[in-house]
Amino acid sequence: MMKKYIASLKELKQSFSYKALFDASIGAFVFALIVMAPVFIVLIQLLVVFMYKVRTFTILLIVAALFFNIIYHRLFKQVLIKKNGETKAIVDQVTNPVMLVTTFVLLVLGLVILFVMIPIWLV
Amino acid sequence: MNELAHTYRHAIKYLFIPYLILLFLLVYPIEYYVQSPGGLSEVEDLIEVDYNLDKNIEGSISTTFVMGIPRPTIFMFLAGYFNRYADLMVLPTNYQTYSNEEISQISYQDKYISVNAAIIVAYEAISETNPEIIIDYQAKTMVFGKANYLEHYADIAFGDEFVSFKGDNDVIVTEVSAIGGVATTSGPYEFTFKNTEGTEYTLSISKNAESGVFGITFKNYYLVDSETTFPHYRLTDSNIGGPSGGLLQTLSIYNMLSEEDITHGLKVAGTGTINYDGSIGYIGGVKQKIITAYENNVDVFFIPYLGDVSYDNYLEAVNVCEAYGIEHESWLIPVASFQDALDYLERLGD
Numbered sequence: 315m316m317k318k319y320i321a322s323l324k325e326l327k328q329s330f331s332y333k334a335l336f337d338a339s340i341g342a343f344v345f346a347l348i349v350m351a352p353v354f355i356v357l358i359q360l361l362v363v364f365m366y367k368v369r370t371f372t373i374l375l376i377v378a379a380l381f382f383n384i385i386y387h388r389l390f391k392q393v394l395i396k397k398n399g400e401t402k403a404i405v406d407q408v409t410n411p412v413m414l415v416t417t418f419v420l421l422v423l424g425l426v427i428l429f430v431m432i433p434i435w436l437v
Numbered sequence: 438m439n440e441l442a443h444t445y446r447h448a449i450k451y452l453f454i455p456y457l458i459l460l461f462l463l464v465y466p467i468e469y470y471v472q473s474p475g476g477l478s479e480v481e482d483l484i485e486v487d488y489n490l491d492k493n494i495e496g497s498i499s500t501t502f503v504m505g506i507p508r509p510t511i512f513m514f515l516a517g518y519f520n521r522y523a524d525l526m527v528l529p530t531n532y533q534t535y536s537n538e539e540i541s542q543i544s545y546q547d548k549y550i551s552v553n554a555a556i557i558v559a560y561e562a563i564s565e566t567n568p569e570i571i572i573d574y575q576a577k578t579m580v581f582g583k584a585n586y587l588e589h590y591a592d593i594a595f596g597d598e599f600v601s602f603k604g605d606n607d608v609i610v611t612e613v614s615a616i617g618g619v620a621t622t623s624g625p626y627e628f629t630f631k632n633t634e635g636t637e638y639t640l641s642i643s644k645n646a647e648s649g650v651f652g653i654t655f656k657n658y659y660l661v662d663s664e665t666t667f668p669h670y671r672l673t674d675s676n677i678g679g680p681s682g683g684l685l686q687t688l689s690i691y692n693m694l695s696e697e698d699i700t701h702g703l704k705v706a707g708t709g710t711i712n713y714d715g716s717i718g719y720i721g722g723v724k725q726k727i728i729t730a731y732e733n734n735v736d737v738f739f740i741p742y743l744g745d746v747s748y749d750n751y752l753e754a755v756n757v758c759e760a761y762g763i764e765h766e767s768w769l770i771p772v773a774s775f776q777d778a779l780d781y782l783e784r785l786g787d
């Protein structure tokens with residue numbers, strides 16, 4: 315599985331320069347942030363005003379972080395595919411595992427904040 | 438980036454102004470104060486006493502905190518408007534000249550004084566039956582308020598200790614109450630303070646021409662000498678300020694020192710400042726604290742009851758319970774002193 319992934323990655327590198335990948339990554343991040351930043355700020359401000367529902371809003375923030383991750387990866391793929399429509403399958407093979415891993419990491423971080431950090435902060 | 442900007446150019450064009458308006462609502466602060474329910478904070482997480490370490494405390498003792506939001510954004514203000522438990526008010530006069538950071542500092546100083554008072558009252562109470570317990574403390578005076586016209590405003594920090602004052606004819610006084618008698622002109626006079634790192638510094642300060650005062654508010658308190666006090670204790674840094682946890686902090690420390698578990702397995706919470714004689718003082722944010730306690734299903738909630746006056750906390754709490762359809766007979770307990778709360782918990786064990 316790992317070999318297949320590395321082969322896809324090499325193939326992707328042949329289709330796109332590092333500069334193109336970096337540009338797509340930055341563009342996707344900025345656009346995902348433009349969309350999700352107000353959502354994060356709204357949720358944080360609601361959390362402060364409705365602090366007695368802190369866990370509910372923390373869960374919503376975790377969901378928002380996962381959405382951010384999905385939006386980022388979809389935009390990233392969109393830019394790459396638009397530049398070279400034939401590589402959609404390769405782009406999917408490379409970005410989907412990364413998206414799954416980052417989703418998992420964000421989920422774990424969110425659960426740590428929910429069950430470990432919040433009880434410590436609320437001393 | 439350019440591809441995305443091109444793809445979404447129509448969305449960017451039409452949503453740009455609404456987006457800016459939304460950001461404005463989310464960041465622009467207004468001169469109001471929002472107070473809403475907060476949560477419970479277990480005192481054990483704040484103070485750890487090296488005594489009875491093998492004792493099993495079955496219940497819990499928690500302070501109740503509310504969210505006080507000075508200068509909320511317009512969005513937070515609107516959210517508070519739709520929160521049926523929140524109170525919206527114009528920023529209190531005594532906060533208007535302070536930044537939000539300074540308001541937090543004042544709140545933490547309040548809590549610092551409260552925790553020291555709680556340690557003193559709890560240790561003294563338990564030392565009556567256990568001579569092994571030793572409490573030692575000293576009187577201190579700290580900077581608790583600064584007028585906006587105060588000279589060297591930025592150099593004097595909240596919580597700095599007042600050390601001495603050099604008055605007329607170079608007379609040095611170490612009591613704040615004596616300053617008036619030796620400062621008959623507009624100055625300048627020399628104040629000596631000690632900051633929280635223990636470094637002393639001296640500043641020349643004149644009285645303000647308009648008000649005729651220096652512009653510093655001091656507060657007297659007792660600071661526990663942790664070296665000579667037994668048993669030793671540790672305080673954990675806290676994100677929650679204010680003095681209203683005093684009663685519950687005292688109960689929890691007492692419980693850590695006593696042989697018996699006064700919680701009897703119950704979830705005990707409450708509110709009320711603690712005075713050095715063990716009496717309890719009034720608090721603010723009664724509505725929000727009652728709602729917080731109710732949301733957290735506490736078994737016992739102590740609240741100050743100092744008399745049948747309209748502003749009494751207990752009477753206000755009863756009114757809140759009735760207004761929100763909350764049954765209060767079984768868990769809302771009025772107390773006037775630390776001893777009242779202790780007696781109530783001891784009766785539960787009988």
